[in-house]
Amino acid sequence: MTTRAALLVLADGRFPAGGHAHSGGAEPAVKAGRIRDARDLAGFCLGRLHTAGLTSAALAAAAAHGTDPLALDEAADARTPSPALRAAARKLGRQLMRAARATWPSPELAALAAALPRGAHQPVVLGLTARAAGLGPEDAAHCVAYETVSGPATAVVRLLSLDPFEAAAVLARLAPELDRVAAQAAEAARKGIDALPAASAPLLDVSAEAHAAWPVRLFAS
Numbered sequence: 001m002t003t004r005a006a007l008l009v010l011a012d013g014r015f016p017a018g019g020h021a022h023s024g025g026a027e028p029a030v031k032a033g034r035i036r037d038a039r040d041l042a043g044f045c046l047g048r049l050h051t052a053g054l055t056s057a058a059l060a061a062a063a064a065h066g067t068d069p070l071a072l073d074e075a076a077d078a079r080t081p082s083p084a085l086r087a088a089a090r091k092l093g094r095q096l097m098r099a100a101r102a103t104w105p106s107p108e109l110a111a112l113a114a115a116l117p118r119g120a121h122q123p124v125v126l127g128l129t130a131r132a133a134g135l136g137p138e139d140a141a142h143c144v145a146y147e148t149v150s151g152p153a154t155a156v157v158r159l160l161s162l163d164p165f166e167a168a169a170v171l172a173r174l175a176p177e178l179d180r181v182a183a184q185a186a187e188a189a190r191k192g193i194d195a196l197p198a199a200s201a202p203l204l205d206v207s208a209e210a211h212a213a214w215p216v217r218l219f220a221s
Contacts, residue, residue, distance in 0.1 A: 006133040009103070010126075011143045013154065018095035019147060022088060023155035023219035024048060028207040030159045038166040041156050045149040045174060051201035053148030054181050055079050056123040058196045060144045061137035061182075061189035063127025069112050069120065071193055076121035079198050082205040084212035086121075088221035094119035096126060106132035137189050141182035149174055155219060 009015060025048065029035045035044050059076050063069050080086045097119070101109050108128050112120055119125075123144055130140035153167045188195050208221060 003134050003139070006104075007130075007135055007139050007143065010129060010133060010135070011146055013150065016095070016099045018092050019151055020154070021219060022092065022151060022221045023159070024148065024151040024221070025204045025207055025211075026152035026155040027159060027217060027219045028211040030156065032207070035156055035160070037160075038162060038170055041153060041162070041167065042170045042173065045152055045170065046177060048152065048201065048204065049145060049148050049174065049177055049181055051199040052204060053145055054185055054197050054199050056148065057141040057144040057181055057185035058188045059121065059123040060127035060130065060140040061186045062193065062196060063124045064130040064135060064137045064140035065127075065189045066131070067189070067193060069108070069124050069128055070115060072124045072127075073116065073120045075193050075196060076124055079196075079200075080121070081200075082208045084208040084221065085205065087212075088208075089121045089123075090119035091220070092119075092122035093125040096122055096129065100125065100129035100132065104129060104132040108132065136186075138182055138186040141185040141189070142178065145178045145181045145185070149178070159218065 013020065026035060026044065029044055035041055059072055063072055076089065077086060080089060097109065097113050101113065109132055112128060126144060127140045130143065149171060153171055156162050157164050157167050188197055211217060211221065
């Protein structure tokens with residue numbers, strides 16, 4: 001398998017990593033009226049990309065670069081103030097770990113799974129998965145950046161019955177921003193853990209806590 005093909009497999013929404021069950025904060029944003037159409041979706045995705053997305057992309061890039069994944073997992077915890085989002089990140093990490101070890105088994109993935117059996121943060125697992133697949137830090141960062149916006153876009157199609165062509169157009173127009181964020185994340189990853197971004201999105205944190213308490217919801221987060 002070529003490196004390019006491996007990246008396509010890892011970024012494919014059909015890869016069984018569990019992301020389809022999560023809206024990335026879009027479900028509470030729709031309920032609050034902050035996302036009503038494609039224009040709102042674009043603004044939401046752009047904000048998420050440059051905050052939570054940048055932070056997660058840098059963690060993944062650092063893991064792909066070879067930084068200690070246990071130290072990165074602690075760094076991810078410190079950058080995720082919402083307990084609900086920490087729980088979601090570890091749940092996604094567990095699911096991704098299962099898929100990754102079946103697809104690209106490696107000693108590093110096995111060691112992380114043994115050290116954190118309840119799940120590591122998803123971006124850290126993704127970075128190690130990219131490394132196992134022969135991908136580099138910027139590849140890992142691109143994958144996370146894309147997930148950051150494609151998850152909410154897919155969720156909003158279901159939540160609002162938004163035209164999927166409009167959602168796809170939103171993602172296409174964000175492509176230059178995805179490239180910029182991935183490059184920024186990969187550059188930070190080369191400088192060590194202390195240089196990793198810690199961009200915050202307080203409204204996403206607050207919304208996640210409220211969403212976790214809903215008795216009925218379509219998405220896990």
